[in-house]
Amino acid sequence: MPPVDVQALLEQHAEFHRVDWPYDDVDAIVIGLATASSKPSVYVRATDNLLRERFTMAHELGHIVLPWHLPAANCSVDEDEFETHDPTIEQQADLFASTLLVPDRWLAGLMNRHADDMTRILQELNSSEVSTAAALQALRRYLLPGWVFEAYGGRSIVATNGTRLPAEQPTSSSLAALASASGDALLNGRTVRWYKFSETVTLPVKAFDDQRTDHEILIAAIASSGAAEDDQAKIAASANGKVGGTLREAAGRPASETYEAMMHKLADWDYASMLGIDDFRLWLAQKATAIEIGQTKRRR
């Protein structure tokens, strides 16, 4: 449960030193990672930003516990710009730090308690004792497509992967115009605005006497769309490809949340007109429900 005592964790694995040094382009140094006989040493630059130092400590712990990391590192820690796809060693350490300080399981609990009430979720994030930038990156890491956050008086806009943003530089008013819901909360004493882009929709449920497999439902949906027979396999493959990424992220989440995220993400798909077909929405709902109950892919 946050706040994670990151200094205690780091001291289990390293000699920890908080030091004054004049170079503000290096936040921390770790040395002696490769020597089995003694603990590595971590030097963290003392600053007046303790939330950022907590992230730096967690980042250095990442270098120590991720076994393929280099024997030494000079770190300029970037708590607001890591990538989760094909990350470098530094980005891996940032991702480790984010996941340690704001654990997925804790976020899942907040989502279960507060559902779509992002104001309450942001308020609870105060207890993780991370910077606003790090908190928003944790939400970006965890949440499905359809969420946007605005912080630092509009200078920072963070959207979850797969969210469809306006083409031009978004502003508070353009975001509010597109959102199905919005609100704000204080995070570390500053206002963060949130926008929910996905629509709140009811999950379609399969009729009790509907014996079709998911694949049969998808094929029926495509056939009723009027697509040429030659195109049907291509549309089916495209649909599976489009939802696959979201489904991998969505394991164990409520089906309605996954369904809303997929509906949002698919609105700019080449075959977005499929969203108007009942059987297609039923197919999406079946996929979202299978993920909620942890059903894995069956192969025949």
Ligand SMILES: [Zn+2]
């Ligand atoms: Zn580093």
